[in-house]
Amino acid sequence: MGLFDFAKDIGHRLFSEEGQAARKIEEHINENNPGIKNLKVDYRDSVAYLSGEADSAEALQKAALMAGNIKGVEEVKVEGVKLPAGVASPQAAETYGDTQYYVIQSGDTLSKIAQQFYKDPNKYSKIFEANREVIKNPDLIFPGQKIRIPTEH
Numbered sequence: 240m241g242l243f244d245f246a247k248d249i250g251h252r253l254f255s256e257e258g259q260a261a262r263k264i265e266e267h268i269n270e271n272n273p274g275i276k277n278l279k280v281d282y283r284d285s286v287a288y289l290s291g292e293a294d295s296a297e298a299l300q301k302a303a304l305m306a307g308n309i310k311g312v313e314e315v316k317v318e319g320v321k322l323p324a325g326v327a328s329p330q331a332a333e334t335y336g337d338t339q340y341y342v343i344q345s346g347d348t349l350s351k352i353a354q355q356f357y358k359d360p361n362k363y364s365k366i367f368e369a370n371r372e373v374i375k376n377p378d379l380i381f382p383g384q385k386i387r388i389p390t391e392h
Contacts, residue, residue, distance in 0.1 A: 243303060243314055243329070244313070244314055245308065245312055248310065249384065250307075250383070250384065251310060252309075254311065257282065257311075261282040261287075264306050264309060264312070265279065267309065268305045271372045274293060275292065275299070276291055277292055278302070280306070285312060286313065287314070288315075289303070289316070289317050293320050293321065293322055296326045299326075300338060301373075304386070304387065307385060338387055340385055341386055341388050345382045348363070349364075349366050349380065352388070364377070365391075366389070369387045374386065
């Protein structure tokens with residue numbers, strides 16, 4: 240499962256009717272804007288289509304995760320987003336900076352995930368900081384949620 244694919248029936252419920260979806264998703268992303276100017280969202284058949292101008296590959300990654308971690312969204316399309324210089328395509332933005340993605344499993348904690356990726360459970364805050372737009376409280380994560388795992392320097 241790459242950055243742009245999600246579990247449709249998992250995530251925060253922001254809308255109950257498909258007609259509300261685009262506006263609600265757009266408001267949600269703009270609330271904690273990760274760096275997307277002139278953001279517009281269209282929603283059809285469980286797919287969120289984003290357009291606008293990304294300040295960075297990281298901003299595009301975060302916007303895609305914010306949209307995709309909403310219940311009812313199965314896929315995020317970002318072809319309408321103007322990419323920053325040095326990022327050739329949405330697929331290049333997906334792995335920019337060697338970013339990895341992880342789908343939270345039942346029983347996971349951020350410490351357990353940090354142990355898996357960094358061999359140190361105390362580095363959970365690195366994961367939390369990289370996902371503040373998606374994770375509001377490090378103690379409240381849920382199975383099926385997709386997050387970014389930044390590379391360790």
